[in-house]
Amino acid sequence: MALDFDPIEEAARNWATRGWGGTDVMRAATAITRAHQILHGRIDAALAPLDLNFSRFEVLALLSFTRAGELPMGKIGDRLQVHAASVTNTIQRLEALGFVDRIRHEDDGRTVLARLLPAGRTAAQSGAEALASIDYGLDGLEPEDRDRVTEALAGFRAANGDFA
Amino acid sequence: MALDFDPIEEAARNWATRGWGGTDVMRAATAITRAHQILHGRIDAALAPLDLNFSRFEVLALLSFTRAGELPMGKIGDRLQVHAASVTNTIQRLEALGFVDRIRHEDDGRTVLARLLPAGRTAAQSGAEALASIDYGLDGLEPEDRDRVTEALAGFRAANGDFA
């Protein structure tokens, strides 16, 4: 289904012809969007055999990086920048899969801790290997471009409240 | 809600510590994902007052670039790289808003053409202005970084079947 021209350049030409302005940012934004679509598809495909998708893997990876293997729901949302309701949903899936369970916080009755189970730790490890084996979906991005993209976008993220 | 550290660099450190490999691609992929989240949120917010979101705007823009202001549903999906069912859904919304209508193809009874209506053309114009006014969501991305991101990702997209 590949087109025989770059749809972004085509759109940029039309954009400029209409005098719509901001052509360079339009191109960059569209490139990011399309790259994300490709990435997301490849990553989810690689994780599917493990009953994971990217969101679920991110949670398992985050938990496996903590000392106790557990985190409050709210902290997970903060770190992964997703809505609290999405965290609830994701944790419910992981719980059904036997990868995590939920426990009450000792001192604060409002807080629910997601706790990594042995099967979840194994799944995180397998997921990391699966992602490494497909170059994290970035097969085709030249090594020197990887850091360039990372650096260019780091400034953008910082300027937009992603971190201080 | 902003963190006081870069969560990507933090994840990269943990990643490397665990010997999970592919740290540089992980950083690039995560940066693209987060940038996309920020972009998408800003773009949708800018378009919301016009009863549009990014998908709907893309369709209107695409139609406005054609000579006759109409395209088969399938072509729209090809150009925007979205599933046929999503095109059906998006066109139904745009139809309910009075921005497009659907007509039968003269020669092929299977084909449905989405046709831009005057209100839709106006909305596309307004949307383009709204996006230009927020720098297409890329406020904070330095001008010299814009083309750098576009170029770096063009190679990636081409290598992944986006276009020839």
Added chain:
DNA sequence: CGTAGATACTTTGATGTCCAAGTAGTTGGA
């Protein structure tokens, strides 16, 4: 011709995300 297979689109169902509202527990000031 007639029909099997291809094509174009829609419908249905499963997922995932967000927002807004609801519930439960905590905290600080009168």
Added chain:
DNA sequence: TCCAACTACTTGGACATCAAAGTATCTACG
């Protein structure tokens, strides 16, 4: 001590996306 405001999470509803199945139409080949 008490209660109003705040915090943490869950629930329900709206939307968007995709996959797979269903419907209608077209085309190619015997």
